[in-house]
Amino acid sequence: MKQLEIFKALSNKTRLEILLWLKDPETSFPDQIYSGFEFGVCVGQIQLKAGLTQSTVSEYLSILQRAGLVTSTRVGQWTYYKRNEEAFNELSKIIESDI
């Protein structure tokens, strides 16, 4: 059940916050000066804002990714994460009809 994995990923306060931040990265991460936001936001910026350790935030991001809610792009030494809006649209439909 893919849905189960998605709901588990959404069952954590910090992970929900990360998803919200990624919704409007320009406002949520004004310190990410370089490179714009076409690839999303890098782990370090998210970690700063979350106030948890690097390892925890990295793990949370891969949980979100395995659930399909975000995608990642490696650029040099940085990994950028961004929301996968399609997944949210699908999820909304799943809830309307399949749950």
Add this chain to the structure above:
Amino acid sequence: MKQLEIFKALSNKTRLEILLWLKDPETSFPDQIYSGFEFGVCVGQIQLKAGLTQSTVSEYLSILQRAGLVTSTRVGQWTYYKRNEEAFNELSKIIESDI
């Protein structure tokens, strides 16, 4: 955060199944002969189908109820649970705009 409670309630295979069964109680619970389904399905029937203990199923149903996903009606010695479709509609909208 109410959403968090909802997602936690949905983060369990059995609870997801129960919600699915309650979507079409006539088909899912053909043994509930008495009283029709206007109040939903009683705990005992759900327990039988879930194959878990009575206490576990009772707890699961109250988790779903606290999250607002089902409502309960006591009729005599039985407690009937049914889906709260409005909650699912709201959740679908929350995912479209608030997550």
Add this chain to the structure above:
DNA sequence: GACTTATATCGGTTTTTGCCGATATCATCA
């Protein structure tokens, strides 16, 4: 009131999740 049936609640044990620090990997740059 004593007995039965349906459900809820209370302790427990095991598994999973939420974090952490330490270490490994990967890319960059001198």
Add this chain to the structure above:
DNA sequence: TGATGATATCGGCAAAAACCGATATAAGTC
């Protein structure tokens, strides 16, 4: 190639969730 910075992964501990059996409560029957 050696040092540095960014991220991933690994091992652990504490808290929460997933169950269970036993017991309590509520309703119905005699």
